[in-house]
Amino acid sequence: MVRVVSIFLLATACLVVTAFSLERPNNRISSLTNKLTNKSTNNNLINKSTCLFNTESSDASSVAVTAAATTPEPVKKTSLFDKIWNEQTKLSFYLIVWYLGNVYYNIYNKKACIALGKNAQGGSNLHWALSAVQLLVGALFVIPLWLTGARPQPKLTTDNIKELSPVGLWASLAHAFSVLALGAGAVSFGQIVKSAEPVFAAATNAVLLKDIDHPVVYLALLPIIGGVSLASLKELSFSWTALIAASLANQAAAFKNVVSKGVMGKPWAKGLGPQNTYAVINILALVFTLPFVLGFD
Secondary structure: OOOOOOOOOOOOOOOOOOOOOOOOOOOOOOOOOOOOOHHHHHHHHHHHHHHHHHHHHHHHHHHHHHHHHOOOOOOOOOOHHHHHOOHHHHHHHHHHHHHHHHHHHHHHHHHHHHHHOEOOOOOEOOHHHHHHHHHHHHHHHHHHHHHHOOOOOOOOOHHHHHHHHHHHHHHHHHHHHHHHHHHHOOHHHHHHHHOOHHHHHHHHHHHHOOOOOOHHHHHHHHHHHHHHHHHHHHOOOOOHHHHHHHHHHHHHHHHHHHHHHOOOOOHHHHHHHHHHHHHHHHHHHHHHHHHHHHHHO
């Protein structure tokens, strides 16, 4: 049985160097006339002494300010925990948890689909209801955190919810079709087809957003297309229901990404934070799944 695991490498680098120069103007002193009265001479000497004193004071102040500005700040000691739990280790840990969670989710999701049985079309019975229950578990997880204050409650207006609603709709369809695909065929086959999601995302962005990537990006998608095609041809437990459902899940996820770009960049959306944003979209996806449960299950 063919099994393909997609590894995503995230690399970002940004280096900006700025230089500022400050040029002090040169003070020019005009020449004095040779014939001056004694009183004018004395006033001139006094003025020169005053200017000299002011210049020395200004230079002394400048030196003091420069010395204060260049004084090195005390170096903060880094604890052993901070050395271990840094940005690199956090990313690695989250990726491992993500993949492990996906593995066990696929196992238990398949067991639930088998327990529900299959219908005449080859799909699992009550897969819309199963999808809704899974989303409900996510809602029941986060709501107590909001009520107890363990996580800040999201502050959303009616207009904010309306803007997030399309994201929740496409998220509900992407999740429901994934459940259907994994229940209708082998888990490995469903995951292989779902690994083609970047292909759907790139095509959707190019058509709807006119976001054309570099040709190298599209060339990198060819191995994915070839792998999915090869796996589909050699898959012993091939299922048209699983193939179509997984493809619809990929397309729904691509539409979700498109509508998300117009919302997630707004200040109120950034203020939610990634955890609350995902939780709110999960609850909206649950709301949009319920009519399908009533209509099909």
